[in-house]
Each structure stands twice: as C-alpha cells, then as structure tokens.
Amino acid sequence: ETGVTQSPTHLIKTRGQQVTLRCSSQSGHNTVSWYQQALGQGPQFIFQYYREEENGRGNFPPRFSGLQFPNYSSELNVNALELDDSALYLCASTSSTQEKSPLHFGNGTRLTVT
Amino acid sequence: QQQVKQSPQSLIVQKGGISIINCAYENTAFDYFPWYQQFPGKGPALLIAIRPDVSEKKEGRFTISFNKSAKQFSLHIMDSQPGDSATYFCAARKAAGNKLTFGGGTRVLVKP
Numbered sequence: 001e002t003g004v005t006q007s008p009t010h011l012i013k014t015r016g017q018q019v020t021l022r023c024s025s026q027s028g029h030n031t032v033s034w035y036q037q038a039l040g041q042g043p044q045f046i047f048q049y050y051r052e053e054e055n056g057r058g059n060f061p062p063r064f065s066g067l068q069f070p071n072y073s074s075e076l077n078v079n080a081l082e083l084d085d086s087a088l089y090l091c092a093s094t095s096s097t098q099e100k101s102p103l104h105f106g107n108g109t110r111l112t113v114t
Numbered sequence: 115q116q117q118v119k120q121s122p123q124s125l126i127v128q129k130g131g132i133s134i135i136n137c138a139y140e141n142t143a144f145d146y147f148p149w150y151q152q153f154p155g156k157g158p159a160l161l162i163a164i165r166p167d168v169s170e171k172k173e174g175r176f177t178i179s180f181n182k183s184a185k186q187f188s189l190h191i192m193d194s195q196p197g198d199s200a201t202y203f204c205a206a207r208k209a210a211g212n213k214l215t216f217g218g219g220t221r222v223l224v225k226p
Binding site (some may be wrong): 004031033035040041042043045048056057058082090092094102103104105107108 | 155205217
C-alpha cells in the first residue's frame, strides 16, 4: 500500500511569487485535503477536494487554490506569496466510501518565503 | 477562536513514566477524536482515536480517556520510552465531513 507522497520536500520562494505543491493520495483514497502547519503550531485546514471539486474550505484567502485530478492526486497553488505563508504544507487523504476513514498525512512540503 | 485547546505545551518524563496530555473542545458537533504523533521532518501519523460513545480506549501503551459531559479527552502514554519523544496533537472532527480541527500540540521528551 503506497502512502501519501508530496513534492517537493522543500521550497524557497520570494514574496509575491506563486508556488505549486503536489500530492499523490494513498492508494484507494479518493478525497484529498490540505493543511498549513506553522512552526510550533497544529495543522490548520485549508480545503478539501472530492470528485475533482472543492467541498470544504477553511479560513484562507482565495489566493490559496487547488485542483484534484481524475487519479485523485492534487495540487495546492498559492499566489502572491507573503512572508506569513512560510510553513509546512501537509496533504492528507482518506476514503469517502469507508465510514469515518481516518486521515493519512504525507510528510509535507516545507515552504520558506523570503 | 480555538475550538480545541491542548495542554501542556511541553512535558518531560523519565523512561518508564506516564505521559498525560489533555484536550478540551467546545463544539458539541464533534464526534470523532483522534490523536496524532509527529516526529521532526515528518507528517502527523494517526496514533489512536475514540468516539464519544465510549469513555476509554486502549491500544498497547496508549490510552484515550473521554469525558463527554466535560468536553475533555486525554492521552496517556504508559511506560514511556525515548522513542516516544515527539509532538502529539489531539484533533476533533464533526459527524459530517473530514475536516480535522487540531490542538496546538504537546512536545514530549522522554529522558533515558
């Protein structure tokens, strides 16, 4: 069973730039969600994708956007990067066909905005 | 608004001792309460989870105690080992949806 994989592992961007982070869900999982984890804090829900559509969003501005592809993989895009966007970005997958299927997280992408 | 409050922020325990982490929640719509363990450079890994219809769940050295009336739950790590040194997060999820609301985390250090 292949777990959740994310790429790249680390990324350095300049304020104002745009970034795309990628995630492959665990095999058998059709729902993907993204979380932002600032240093020393718990993860914060950004949004969730199911059937290639966003179906839940946390308190993040529209410059955070995403995609889900037919193979259930996903992308997180962040435009107009700000210094406060520096964080670990976590992707998690689960199965909508299993009641209360737990979320499985990848190891994240460490984004540094300078 | 912090919907899940976790304490302490950090704790140090001797090898063989008991680590206790507490969480309190506000939203009664939460019906699933997992605990995650996170090592540096890694993503959170599910440790153990409980639903509010039971008061306690044990898996190996890890036990969750749940008090529905007080809206509190806790993680007990028995016979703590140096390999348990990590950050632990409690979380909560509503009946509808998969969104997890996390606590702020507890950094546990087990001294040999």
